[in-house]
Amino acid sequence: MQPPVLAGVDGTPASLLAAGWAAGEARRLRAPLVLLHGYEALAGTPRLLLGDPGLEHRAAMRLLTDAQAWVRQHYDDIDVVTELAVRPEADLLTEWSRDAQMIVLGSRRPGPVSGFFLGLIGLRVLSRAECPVVLIRSDSAARPQEQEVVAGVPEEEDQAQTLLAFAFQAAATRGVALRAVRAWKLPALFTYEPGLAQHAAENNELEQAHRRELAAVLQPWRKRHPEVEVIEHVEVGPAAEVLVALAASAQLLVVGRSSKPGRRYVGHVAHATLHFADAPIALVPTR
Incomplete structure (x- = not known):
């Protein structure tokens, strides 16, 4: 089997755009697509305020499931699976990069001067990933x-x-x-x-x-x-x-x-x- 194409998913429109671009790439390469999401469990008072220790996990699982359903609706001929982990997302993506063809990340571009807005996760993945990392702007669909x-x-x-x-x-x-x-x-x-x-x-x-x-x-x-x-x-x-x-x-x-x-x-x-x-x-x- 071909090494997978990875897409980082965080529930934002930019990450959904990245998932779609990654799905198209997986189709061209005849490779599986893996949608990844990692999160750090809340600790102390914030968790007590939520009142439900499983709320974070269910929310994270839902965003992954929604992204998977969207990909399957638009790319029904590729194999797409999800991976959820309670750990920093940059670490999760970096670990998976060792056996992947590429990682696809979405980002937004707030203006013509400021360029890509990557955030801390994107910058960490870029500097540590062992495979190519593709950055997709949130306005690139109109190109x-x-x-x-x-x-x-x-x-x-x-x-x-x-x-x-x-x-x-x-x-x-x-x-x-x-x-x-x-x-x-x-x-x-x-x-x-x-x-x-x-x-x-x-x-x-x-x-x-x-x-x-x-x-x-x-x-x-x-x-x-x-x-x-x-x-x-x-x-x-x-x-x-x-x-x-x-x-x-x-x-x-x-x-x-x-x-x-x-x-x-x-x-x-x-x-x-x-x-x-x-x-x-x-x-x-x-x-």
Whole structure:
């Protein structure tokens, strides 16, 4: 059996949207869908005020059951199960990430400047999950279905392999093109030696070098996925700015994130795209 697709469910419209997106992904991958919810039991006076020690559990079970019923109504051809645990939800999702294809989380976007509103749970999952985490904005349902997946390809080859495995699969299962992006900038040395920059620009040497590197890292993946049209996109500029601009016309934006043990920061490119990219974002853990 295929590893499952996971969706975190908390009873909000954003999490229901994430469950629906995850269901569509499970259908494409022919994988089971697991709806997860974790909660921490109230203690002390708040529990006494509630008067019913089972109220929390029943409410949590109800929101999961409602989400499962909604998914089954709209995606009756996939296997969907639920998992409820009395433990922090971020810990539950992180534990399940070890054997999952991806985690899908919903979030809201209160304004054009503030970007994704993830909350503490989302940030903890992003920095600790061992599988890709997909973030779905609460207003993404209104976006048109564009015809490509966009992937920011790191310069480090080992990091690029992990990201490209996910990106090519995403493009293949959707039947759309993959735009593989390499953003680059002039070395700092050129700031102090303008003649070098002029010479490189005149001969197009730097851009051609990046094109060769990108083509080389893509070659084995083209062979594995001959059905995927690949667009090689090399552009000078900060990676985050280039990816945010391209995300406006993408079904999915795939970005690498730091997964070094003990590190809680996902990386500046991932952080920027989370705040400003206008598309669902898959953050793929890389070393």
